Amino acid sequence: MAETTWHILGAGSLGSLWATRLARAGQPATLILRDEARLSRYRACGALELVEPDGTSRWALPAETAAADTPIQRLVVACKAYDAEAAVASIAHRLAPGAALLLLQNGIGSQQAIAERWPQAHCIFVSSTEGAYLRGDYQVVHAGRGHNWLGTPASEAEPAWCTALSASAIPATWTGDILDRVWRKLALNCAINPLTVLHDCRNGLLRNHEGEVNALCAELADLLAATGHPAAAIGLRDDVWRVIEATANNYSSMHQDVARRRRTEIAFLLGQACRQADTHDLPVQRLRALHDRLRTHLRALGLPDD
Ligand code: NAD
Numbered sequence: 540m541a542e543t544t545w546h547i548l549g550a551g552s553l554g555s556l557w558a559t560r561l562a563r564a565g566q567p568a569t570l571i572l573r574d575e576a577r578l579s580r581y582r583a584c585g586a587l588e589l590v591e592p593d594g595t596s597r598w599a600l601p602a603e604t605a606a607a608d609t610p611i612q613r614l615v616v617a618c619k620a621y622d623a624e625a626a627v628a629s630i631a632h633r634l635a636p637g638a639a640l641l642l643l644q645n646g647i648g649s650q651q652a653i654a655e656r657w658p659q660a661h662c663i664f665v666s667s668t669e670g671a672y673l674r675g676d677y678q679v680v681h682a683g684r685g686h687n688w689l690g691t692p693a694s695e696a697e698p699a700w701c702t703a704l705s706a707s708a709i710p711a712t713w714t715g716d717i718l719d720r721v722w723r724k725l726a727l728n729c730a731i732n733p734l735t736v737l738h739d740c741r742n743g744l745l746r747n748h749e750g751e752v753n754a755l756c757a758e759l760a761d762l763l764a765a766t767g768h769p770a771a772a773i774g775l776r777d778d779v780w781r782v783i784e785a786t787a788n789n790y791s792s793m794h795q796d797v798a799r800r801r802r803t804e805i806a807f808l809l810g811q812a813c814r815q816a817d818t819h820d821l822p823v824q825r826l827r828a829l830h831d832r833l834r835t836h837l838r839a840l841g842l843p844d845d
């Protein structure tokens with residue numbers, strides 16, 4: 540029987556990183572690009588390029604737009620959180636019953652929106668600590684080793700296809716506590732990313748703002764507990780400082796988005812934290828003040844504040 544094709548929706552940084560490694564392992568993988576113009580550019584390039592510490596390789600994956608009509612059984616949704624739902628809507632008519640949707644988005648909110656809108660799909664949340672960026676059109680740099688945690692909010696059993704990820708050198712573990720992991724990552728991102736934008740600094744320079752970081756960690760830990768994820772709150776402050784030290788020379792993803800004048804995922808990070816705090820009547824004054832400051836800052840730069 541023919542192997543199931545991995546459709547990759549969005550050939551940006553993470554989508555290209557996944558697609559090239561699947562192709563290298565001999566897995567059938569097809570890119571779904573946003574429009575005909577991008578498809579023509581991709582065809583002119585002829586392949587995706589994967590840049591790794593030990594060399595560069597080219598992978599001539601097939602590509603199409605949402606308008607193609609082949610059914611989709613397994614879809615890696617690799618768009619930004621604010622684009623993910625519309626992107627899935629564009630291919631929804633092609634989803635086979637029970638299709639697996641791997642949702643790679645950062646933060647919280649986009650995954651739930653997709654799972655609610657397409658209940659017939661098997662939505663899998665993925666929390667990724669891998670690092671990738673695009674050096675040019677269709678050229679992805681694998682910049683940081685990390686891990687991918689996969690699971691469903693209902694803690695379902697691991698699907699058989701999951702082993703294909705590790706076999707493709709995509710470090711992946713199926714977990715029963717995916718929501719704890721997604722929330723923990725949101726907390727890390729809320730404690731680090733906005734301050735790096737407001738102080739215009741690399742992660743390591745947050746050492747100069749220790750009190751601010753610690754106060755945010757305390758509110759975030761309360762929020763994790765209030766939303767039913769107390770396990771994600773354990774050791775949060777130490778973990779935030781560990782990540783700051785481990786990534787001291789890096790700019791956070793939000794800082795990079797702002798530097799490139801791209802929309803940030805603020806609504807799915809701080810915005811979501813503040814909305815959840817409202818739901819649980821939790822007075823998170825520092826998170827709210829940070830959210831307001833960041834939105835004001837983004838508006839002043841002429842960037843979307845959501
Ligand atoms: P990216 O901007 O590099 O790529 C997103 C791609 O999706 C773009 O190529 C865009 O054109 C495409 N896209 C948008 N709408 C589309 C549509 N309707 N149809 C087809 N394609 C569409 O973003 P990224 O860095 O790869 O991030 C994707 C998600 O993964 C984000 O939520 C991010 O936070 C998360 N993430 C990224 C990294 C990383 O290192 N890049 C690490 C962990 C998590």
Ligand code: KPL
Pocket residue numbers: 727728731732782786790791792793
């Ligand atoms: O994930 C990150 C990001 O930059 O988005 C880290 C490195 C954890 C900083 O918050």
